[in-house]
Amino acid sequence: MAYTVDINGTPHTVDVDGDIPLLWVLRDVIGMTGTKFGCGAGLCGACTVHIDGVATRSCITSIDSVSKKQITTIEAIGNTPAGEKIQKAWLGREVVQCGYCQSGQIMSATALLASNPHPNDADIDNAMSGNICRCGTYVRIRAAIKDAANGNDAPGNDNHGRRG
Ligand code: FES
Numbered sequence: 278m279a280y281t282v283d284i285n286g287t288p289h290t291v292d293v294d295g296d297i298p299l300l301w302v303l304r305d306v307i308g309m310t311g312t313k314f315g316c317g318a319g320l321c322g323a324c325t326v327h328i329d330g331v332a333t334r335s336c337i338t339s340i341d342s343v344s345k346k347q348i349t350t351i352e353a354i355g356n357t358p359a360g361e362k363i364q365k366a367w368l369g370r371e372v373v374q375c376g377y378c379q380s381g382q383i384m385s386a387t388a389l390l391a392s393n394p395h396p397n398d399a400d401i402d403n404a405m406s407g408n409i410c411r412c413g414t415y416v417r418i419r420a421a422i423k424d425a426a427n428g429n430d431a432p433g434n435d436n437h438g439r440r441g
């Protein structure tokens with residue numbers, strides 16, 4: 278069946294079964310590979326996209342459930358005000374290690390900042406707890422989210438948050 282989905286402001290028509298996960302459509306049908314496959318079971322957060330602005334696991338979201346919604350992926354998140362701040366802060370803190378989890382991390386962090394411009398530690402933990410990083414970049418992620426919230430593009434010279 279044909280479904281037309283709005284991805285990053287562009288309509289894409291795909292001919293797939295309705296129960297195929299959005300992640301498969303993004304990566305294998307449309308060829309947008311910035312969104313990653315990790316567990317395929319809603320447990321790791323690597324596949325996170327925004328659906329109508331809400332951070333959502335695309336590996337457990339069927340294509341027929343999103344055909345009337347706005348989907349934003351890592352490829353376009355930098356065009357949003359919160360996404361731009363988060364990406365600058367990520368660079369400033371040199372958050373990324375292997376990088377595999379990071380598109381999902383950035384999508385969750387951006388959804389947090391868009392809905393809560395000044396999150397405290399508990400807010401950050403709640404928003405980010407479903408995004409797993411096997412490289413253990415959690416300390417830098419938290420610092421980068423705070424930098425983005427405070428309007429800091431780059432950290433100070435104390436190296437706070439650069440390790441861990
Ligand atoms: S791949 Fe979707 S939550 Fe892990």
Ligand code: FES
Nearest residue numbers: 375376410411412
């Ligand atoms: S940076 Fe390697 S899994 Fe997170």
